[in-house]
Amino acid sequence: MEWRRESKYNSFNSYKGLAYYEHYKNTVKWLDGEEKLCPPIECNLDPFAECNLNCYFCIVQRYIKNHREEVGLMRKLPTEYIYRLVDFLSSWGVKGLCISGGGEPSLHAGIWGIPQYAVSKGIDVSFVTNGVNISDKLAENLMSCRWVALSVDSGNREQYKVIKGRDSFDKVVSNIKRLSELRRKTNAKVDLCFKCLILPENMYSIYEICKLAKEIGVQDFHIRPVDFERKDINGYKKLAINVERVNDEFTKCHELETPDFRVYTITHKFDPKFHVKHDFSKCFPTLIMPLLTDGNIYLCVDKKMDAKFRVGSAFPDPEELLKIWGSDSHKELIKSVDINQCSRCTGSQYNAQIENTVIQDRMCLSFP
């Protein structure tokens, strides 16, 4: 069980992809040369490439360390550029802006005002943070987000130091409590989500971590397997996770649920041993457009920073996206993907849905 029946309409349920059916159809037609590609649904923006923690499993930071030259020198997007980008995304019809991390976005000095600004332009915003550096003005802006993901991965100070590489647990817990309190006082609709990856260091204490999440006032607890299997990053391996014990922990976590505290134990993108699986044969990564600190867009969120998957630059003029997105080279890049070379695919279930519903019509969609 990944979620309770009452919670089946949730953000982590990959069947949400079927709501993008018209976008799926457009992508297939575009690849066949029959239509122009629609704008992406979401822009996934990395404003800052450095981090204040040192998580040993962080894919992007591991990639940056090993590929410094390819990644280049641009660590940070200028603030005025991000505002212009938001203006452009709004006029282009992009629905969501996820302010995320090739590093820690809260370290970008100008990012704090972006959530409210983007919302004022009709864009839903989400923010992914480790929760260490939450200023008052950022906290206030986060209240306008649709959701805020807080990557904590641990349930006590000692565990945190081992997993996150710094002694910031107390600060993070205090910041999350502050956000929860602000949400309550302002009656904000934001979902605060405590995030946890399953690691050898925490797999026997998932229930304790979930209890902590509930105590400090978040609405959602989200846990999933870590991906350590990207072969282009030094040190890749198949982690040995005690799946049976983890599932026992999951069961106890679900017992903590109330209508105001939901638990999501998300494993459907992995095989039963929590290793990478591919249950699709081609990819169609056009729902999400990752835009990174170097001003380039990349093919998908799992290929961030990899020069082979760079689609083109939208810096300094965001309007360049009109030429890059849906270009012939974008199309050729998608067609050239060998999915066997990929590790975990964030869009895996969307790829499977396109194959099964648009290409093969396995749900007989003319018959509701």
Ligand code: SF4
């Ligand atoms: S199959 Fe690979 S390139 Fe395609 S969307 Fe998934 S991770 Fe990205």
